Amino acid sequence: MQSVILLVVALHVASGAIHSWKAYYTGTTGLSEFPEFVALNLIDDQLMGYFDSNTNRFKSQFKWMEDNLGKNYDEQETNTLQGYPAAFKNNIKVVMERFNQTQGVHTFQEMYGCEWDDQTRATNGFIQDGYDGEDFLSLDLKEMRWISPVQQGFITVQKWNKDSAYIESDKNYFSSVCIEWLKKYLEYGKSSLQKTVSPQVSLLQKDPSSPVTCHATGFYPSGVTITWMKNGQEHHEDVDLGELLPNEDGTFQKTSTIRVTPDEWKKNEFSCVVEHQGKTVTEDKIRTNNGESVSIGIIVGALAAVVLLIIIAVAGYVVYKKKQGFKPVSGSDDGSNSSAQAVPQA
Structure with missing residues (x-):
């Protein structure tokens, strides 16, 4: 038989769903056919916005973004992100020196964002950095300190852990500001984001x-x-x-x-x-x-084609932590929760 x-x-x-907003930033060196910098914003794992150093422009992916965030949203994001390729390139150079590397293909990546359970109301924030696909830095929000699994990250950990106001600012952002904007995005885009x-x-x-x-x-x-x-x-x-x-x-x-x-x-x-x-x-x-x-x-x-970029972006959680945590460009409803901010020097 x-x-x-x-x-x-x-x-x-x-009975409920866990919603998320995430940002993935990828800096590369040694890849001639790939942009030196790529930024992706995702809402509930859907691509929300995209920027790369080749086009040098940020592009929203949903009509509801322009309807609710304003026509200047893409321009605001573009103006902020245009400074990132140079900053990421410099930080890759610094970390290469820490690993005694002088050439080759290398990546800096960072993944950060927040989650909200619409049933239990539980929230979670996270920021993870890495280099060449390996964990490099992460922020422990419970312990209120930066940690690194590799010796090459200790210099940065020691510097950032001395700045308690900086860590407190991050904690407030991930537990409050990010969650507030996540809920706004879910409301703005409910016709497409809350479908089943x-x-x-x-x-x-x-x-x-x-x-x-x-x-x-x-x-x-x-x-x-x-x-x-x-x-x-x-x-x-x-x-x-x-x-x-x-x-x-x-x-x-x-x-x-x-x-x-x-x-x-x-x-x-x-x-x-x-x-x-x-x-x-x-x-x-x-x-x-x-x-x-x-x-x-x-x-x-x-x-x-963007799937390839997403896979590359999530491969290792690499890059250096941005100094202030990602902050909204404007706190009003006609502004935007920008995913970008100044990148600190290593």
């Missing part, structure tokens, strides 16, 4: 001896859990969970691949459980790369 792999999409009704789209889910397998991939795509918001079940029990062995990736239309996709022998499929019942908001869908047909099926390569290839 042929084995049957059931696909159960259990979309549990969500259920995932389309398929089981993909190239041939009977190949791994089986559970592919969920087209869903929004981004929160999704993919779990493999074996005979009704959670199964984690030989399972590879893919990264969350954005689709070109603002939705998301994610995969989970399981590796088992054909004999195991015959003797056991496997299922893939995808948890999201809404409803339950069941699928028991494995799609292959032949005939009417769609290969993962084609699916992934359909992503917007």
Whole structure:
């Protein structure tokens, strides 16, 4: 008897959601075909704004941003971010010297932002820096101090930890100002940001001896859990969970691949459980790369070019901490919560 792999999409009704605003800044050296500086702002993991040193312009991604933040928003962000490429280039040079490096490809990155749970009202702020894809600096808001896992970061840690007012300012920003602006953004863009789209889910397998991939795509918001079940029990062995990736239309996709022998499929019942908001869908047909099926390569290839930039931006959390934490350009509703501010010298 042929084995049957059931696909159960259990979309549990969500009682709340965790919303986020994040900024990713990437400085590079030694990459001639990549901008020396890239800035990305994301709201609930959707690209909200983009800047790079090649175009030298900031571009909003939603119409509601201009409607609520004003026509000058992009210009404000552009004016601020235009000073970043030179600052990042200088700081890369300083850190290269600390690592006794004189040439090669190097990156500075920083990820920072805040989260808000609309059910529990819990908040969280974070700022993480790194160099060449490795952790370099981070701010511990509970301990109110900067920490570094590498000796080359100690000089900066010692300097910044002496400035208690600086750390207190960051704490206030991440616990208050950032959260206030996150809520404003959610209200301004609620027509698109608070929508719910259920995932389309398929089981993909190239041939009977190949791994089986559970592919969920087209869903929004981004929160999704993919779990493999074996005979009704959670199964984690030989399972590879893919990264969350954005689709070109603002939705998301994610995969989970399981590796088992054909004999195991015959003797056991496997299922893939995808948890999201809404409803339950069941699928028991494995799609292959032949005939009417769609290969993962084609699916992934359909992503917007900006996905590459996002992947690069989140790869290592690198760059130096900006001196004041990101502050709003204007505290009024016709201003903007700028993601940019002065970059300190190492």
